[in-house]
Amino acid sequence: MAVTKTEPINGSTNKPSSSSVSMKSDLMSTLSLKSLKLKTKQQELLIRVSILCLVYVLAFITRLFSVLRYESMIHEFDPYFNYRTTLFLTEKGFYEFWNWFDSESWYPLGRIIGGTLYPGLMVTAAIMYWGLRFLRFAVHIREVCVLTAPFFASNTTLVAYFFGKEIWDTGAGLVAAVLIAICPGYISRSVAGSYDNEGVAIFALLLTFYLFVKAVNTGSLAWGLGSALGYFYMVSAWGGYVFIINLIPLYVLVLLITGRYSMRLYVAYNSMYVLGMLLAMQIRFVGFQHVQSGEHMAAMGVFFLMQGFYFLGWVKHLLGDKKKFEALLRIIVTCAVGVGAIALGVGTASGYISPWTGRFYSLLDPTYAKDHIPIIASVSEHQPTAWSSFMFDFHILLFLFPAGLYFCFKRLSDATIFIVMYGLTSMYFAGVMVRLILVATPAVCLISAIAVSATIKNLTTLLRTKSKVSQTGTTKGASGGKGSSKALPDQSQPFQRNGSYCIAFRCFLPAQGAHGNRVIFDDYREAYYWLRQNTPADAKVMSWWDYGYQITAMGNRTVIVDNNTWNNTHIATVGRAMSSYEDEAYEIMRSLDVNYVLVVFGGVTGYSSDDIKQVFVDGENWRWSIPFLPIETAKIVRFLVEYKLSYYRFGELVTEYGKPPGYDRARGVEIGNKDIKLEHLEEAFTTSNWIVRIYKIGGVSIALIYCLDQGSDFRNVQWIHVLDFVSSDNLSSHPTPPPSHTNTCFQQQKFKLDHIQQSCSNSTITAEGNKYYGECHEKSIRFLKPANKEASLGRETDSERWAPPPQGYALGCFWWAEIAFV
Amino acid sequence: MGRATSKDAQALIHSLRSAYAATPSSLKIIDLYVGFAVFSAIIQVVYMAIVGSFPFNSFLSGVLSCIGTAVLAVCLRIQVNKENKEFKDLPSEHAFADFVLCNLVLHLVIMNFLG
Numbered sequence: 001m002a003v004t005k006t007e008p009i010n011g012s013t014n015k016p017s018s019s020s021v022s023m024k025s026d027l028m029s030t031l032s033l034k035s036l037k038l039k040t041k042q043q044e045l046l047i048r049v050s051i052l053c054l055v056y057v058l059a060f061i062t063r064l065f066s067v068l069r070y071e072s073m074i075h076e077f078d079p080y081f082n083y084r085t086t087l088f089l090t091e092k093g094f095y096e097f098w099n100w101f102d103s104e105s106w107y108p109l110g111r112i113i114g115g116t117l118y119p120g121l122m123v124t125a126a127i128m129y130w131g132l133r134f135l136r137f138a139v140h141i142r143e144v145c146v147l148t149a150p151f152f153a154s155n156t157t158l159v160a161y162f163f164g165k166e167i168w169d170t171g172a173g174l175v176a177a178v179l180i181a182i183c184p185g186y187i188s189r190s191v192a193g194s195y196d197n198e199g200v201a202i203f204a205l206l207l208t209f210y211l212f213v214k215a216v217n218t219g220s221l222a223w224g225l226g227s228a229l230g231y232f233y234m235v236s237a238w239g240g241y242v243f244i245i246n247l248i249p250l251y252v253l254v255l256l257i258t259g260r261y262s263m264r265l266y267v268a269y270n271s272m273y274v275l276g277m278l279l280a281m282q283i284r285f286v287g288f289q290h291v292q293s294g295e296h297m298a299a300m301g302v303f304f305l306m307q308g309f310y311f312l313g314w315v316k317h318l319l320g321d322k323k324k325f326e327a328l329l330r331i332i333v334t335c336a337v338g339v340g341a342i343a344l345g346v347g348t349a350s351g352y353i354s355p356w357t358g359r360f361y362s363l364l365d366p367t368y369a370k371d372h373i374p375i376i377a378s379v380s381e382h383q384p385t386a387w388s389s390f391m392f393d394f395h396i397l398l399f400l401f402p403a404g405l406y407f408c409f410k411r412l413s414d415a416t417i418f419i420v421m422y423g424l425t426s427m428y429f430a431g432v433m434v435r436l437i438l439v440a441t442p443a444v445c446l447i448s449a450i451a452v453s454a455t456i457k458n459l460t461t462l463l464r465t466k467s468k469v470s471q472t473g474t475t476k477g478a479s480g481g482k483g484s485s486k487a488l489p490d491q492s493q494p495f496q497r498n499g500s501y502c503i504a505f506r507c508f509l510p511a512q513g514a515h516g517n518r519v520i521f522d523d524y525r526e527a528y529y530w531l532r533q534n535t536p537a538d539a540k541v542m543s544w545w546d547y548g549y550q551i552t553a554m555g556n557r558t559v560i561v562d563n564n565t566w567n568n569t570h571i572a573t574v575g576r577a578m579s580s581y582e583d584e585a586y587e588i589m590r591s592l593d594v595n596y597v598l599v600v601f602g603g604v605t606g607y608s609s610d611d612i613k614q615v616f617v618d619g620e621n622w623r624w625s626i627p628f629l630p631i632e633t634a635k636i637v638r639f640l641v642e643y644k645l646s647y648y649r650f651g652e653l654v655t656e657y658g659k660p661p662g663y664d665r666a667r668g669v670e671i672g673n674k675d676i677k678l679e680h681l682e683e684a685f686t687t688s689n690w691i692v693r694i695y696k697i698g699g700v701s702i703a704l705i706y707c708l709d710q711g712s713d714f715r716n717v718q719w720i721h722v723l724d725f726v727s728s729d730n731l732s733s734h735p736t737p738p739p740s741h742t743n744t745c746f747q748q749q750k751f752k753l754d755h756i757q758q759s760c761s762n763s764t765i766t767a768e769g770n771k772y773y774g775e776c777h778e779k780s781i782r783f784l785k786p787a788n789k790e791a792s793l794g795r796e797t798d799s800e801r802w803a804p805p806p807q808g809y810a811l812g813c814f815w816w817a818e819i820a821f822v
Numbered sequence: 823m824g825r826a827t828s829k830d831a832q833a834l835i836h837s838l839r840s841a842y843a844a845t846p847s848s849l850k851i852i853d854l855y856v857g858f859a860v861f862s863a864i865i866q867v868v869y870m871a872i873v874g875s876f877p878f879n880s881f882l883s884g885v886l887s888c889i890g891t892a893v894l895a896v897c898l899r900i901q902v903n904k905e906n907k908e909f910k911d912l913p914s915e916h917a918f919a920d921f922v923l924c925n926l927v928l929h930l931v932i933m934n935f936l937g
Contacts, residue, residue, distance in 0.1 A: 219901070219908060219909065220912075220920065221894070221897055221898075221901070221917070221920035221921060221923075221924050222920045222923065222924075224897075224924070225920075225923065225924050225927060228927075229927075262908060263900045263906055263908055263909070264908060266896075266897070266900065267897040267900060267901065270893045270894075270896070270897060271893070271894065271897060271924060274886065274889065274890040274893050274894075274928070275890070275924065275927060275928060275931070277886070278883075278886055278890065278928065278931045278932070278935065279931055281879075281882070281935060282931065282934060282935060288878060288879075288882065291882065315838070318838060318841040318842060319834075319837055319838065319841060320841070328830055328831070328834060
């Protein structure tokens with residue numbers, strides 16, 4: 001923030017006479033504002049405009065950390081989906097985009113992208129891209145996408161200035177602009193590269209609120225229309241518009257109850273509601289929810305309430321003051337309200353008005369998601385907020401917020417009531433879910449700005465009165481003294497936190513090398529580009545849903561499930577495949593037409609939130625994903641597919657100096673089973689730090705050794721004498737026989753036989769992974785003897801020992817023992 | 823109680839009528855417009871109740887255009903009414919221009935939504 005010059009506004013400084021002045025003071029006086037011969041008002045305007053320009057630039061450059069330090073790329077998971085859709089929009093046009101059905105995700109089902117996304121962000125980026133192209137700047141759409149969020153953060157500071165001016169005065173507006181520019185709660189979700197809905201949505205949110213408050217203050221239809229258009233932009237940008245459509249009716253209700261209503265409120269709310277509702281229904285994803293969903297009923301209820309309220313007021317005004325007719329009218333009103341309540345009840349009970357969806361209901365009842373919707377409860381962004389998050393995201397604003405509330409209550413008006421309500425409701429929701437700290441940030445900044453501005457104003461008034469008193473005594477004057485603004489000292493944290501935030505979100509991971517140098521793990525992109533370049537174009541990849549968007553965007557392959565999580569049964573099927581024994585998993589994968597499996601493994605790098613944690617250690621997470629299997633089935637973890645795929649060949653690797661091979665750095669233990677064999681999958685690719693491992697399905701890779709009769713030709717061969725089927729691994733021990741005078745023998749590697757099954761052999765593996773050999777019995781599974789000493793008798797042969805354990809505590813003990821000692 | 827109520831109702835209606843007659847004719851025109859819009863909305867709802875709501879977007883757009891223009895006309899009436907102290911400085915042409923602008927946006931959206 002700029003510090004004003006030390007002259008007080010009434011300009012009563014002593015200026016040294018020009019004849020006796022040195023060059024230095026001459027220079028100083030030409031640089032001072034007074035030499036520009038501006039009036040006071042113009043000086044103030046110049047100061048304000050320059051502050052706003054600096055704040056605009058500051059907001060932008062604060063968010064550029066990762067682009068400057070590393071490279072301009074898109075971070076995390078959801079932004080990849082947004083980037084892919086924006087790319088589609090710019091390439092194919094709006095009509096194709098609006099009607100897009102995508103068959104590259106959710107493999108057998110596909111996804112109606114045109115009807116299930118919020119198009120605001122993509123359309124905004126596309127418009128900026130087309131605008132820049134029109135001006136002949138040859139930018140790539142990715143650069144536009146990466147820089148969209150910082151650009152809109154700068155615009156948010158401008159809106160915050162105007163909003164602050166509307167609520168309090170220009171000083172508060174300026175402070176609010178600065179606070180929003182540097183507040184970590186907002187920076188963390190709008191860095192360059194975080195191409196997500198929130199980047200644009202916070203701008204739209206603040207704009208809508210500002211226009212609405214302006215409409216309430218002026219009572220003008222035009223501002224009401226403006227707020228409806230702002231609301232439309234918000235609805236197109238983010239699902240959090242539900243907050244607006246509930247906060248504004250709540251605000252109107254509060255005003256009606258406290259008796260502060262006026263004609264301006266009627267004009268503002270009605271124009272905003274009717275036009276906003278109609279505009280919002282143009283977005284396909286929102287559809288008819290404004291008239292059918294329980295979350296939007298508050299707005300409609302308040303709409304009807306207002307009509308009745310103001311109609312009654314008008315009738316009362318017409319009649320003058322005839323009180324007994326008022327009593328009659330009161331009876332009529334009660335009947336009308338009763339009818340309305342009955343209609344609402346019938347609508348809700350019959351299911352026409354849908355109840356609050358789980359996503360928003362879990363905000364009102366935080367324990368709801370844990371019991372009923374585990375997939376929402378499992379997202380780390382949806383956890384309740386720790387106090388430390390508040391401290392790190394708001395810093396000093398946590399102390400200024402209550403002070404601002406105090407000032408707002410001292411000078412209550414329509415606008416301050418609004419900002420108080422916004423602040424309190426958003427703080428409640430920020431306490432329920434970490435992600436919603438973002439929604440609370442503008443409110444906290446504005447209210448804190450009020451506190452700062454009001455305090456400083458009081459201080460300066462105090463100082464001026466003191467100086468006026470003391471001026472009578474001395475001739476020194478010139479007491480403006482401290483500047484009329486203070487710099488706020490919370491610059492240090494954003495940079496550090498900013499850096500770790502974007503990097504830790506799995507775009508790539510930095511770490512310390514053995515000598516303390518910085519090492520970057522770029523395994524994700526390495527794996528995706530391997531997929532892109534080394535697999536057939538129609539290959540289907542199965543992975544946990546976290547990685548779906550990135551695989552589709554960077555790897556350009558069809559995925560089975562992705563981050564949209566719109567079909568929990570499909571996700572459960574994938575989870576089941578990951579948590580089954582290899583045979584069952586193979587069946588599931590065949591049914592889904594999977595060609596490749598991708599797992600994320602953190603044992604070498606010490607990255608602890610990998611798939612093993614997802615599927616196993618988060619016991620709840622695993623359990624919900626397999627609703628069909630009885631919990632009593634005691635599965636031996638080391639034979640489950642997820643485990644095998646993660647630790648395949650891991651036993652040969654030395655991960656840390658001084659530790660035995662096969663030491664898992666994420667869990668901190670050495671794995672027990674180092675000799676993992678895969679039956680139906682083969683390893684296709686492992687990245688350089690073992691973070692991403694890709695396996696291929698589709699039969700065992702077999703080398704065929706065969707001989708052809710001398711002189712025969714491949715074109716007319718009829719018989720192949722097969723000497724041996726050998727697994728590709730063992731080929732070296734089975735060399736091709738040398739050619740003789742009767743035949744020539746060949747060896748063909750990677751002879752892929754789809755779905756080979758031995759009809760019967762004298763060795764097999766039971767469900768527990770124990771190998772038995774002996775004669776095949778078609779009817780009985782009792783084999784002769786176990787293949788190795790350590791193997792115990794199987795479930796079929798020793799049913800007592802393998803009876804399922806009782807549920808509850810014993811089960812829990814068994815589980816943890818198995819996992820701990822594996 | 824019944825007779826007293828009906829007498830009260832009659833007196834009420836009479837006094838309402840006499841008070842309403844005193845309003846300026848420009849406001850009466852706006853009231854007529856509002857009444858007409860609400861009436862056509864009611865007709866559409868009754869028709870929907872008979873025939874079913876199949877193209878729901880068409881039904882919504884029809885009803886909401888009537889309700890919307892009624893509400894905007896009420897806002898216009900509020901702004902133009904000389905008795906409202908808050909809008910004393912607002913020239914009625916400005917209010918009417920706002921009204922026309924909002925109606926324009928409303929009907930543009932309706933045309934898109936009609937399907």
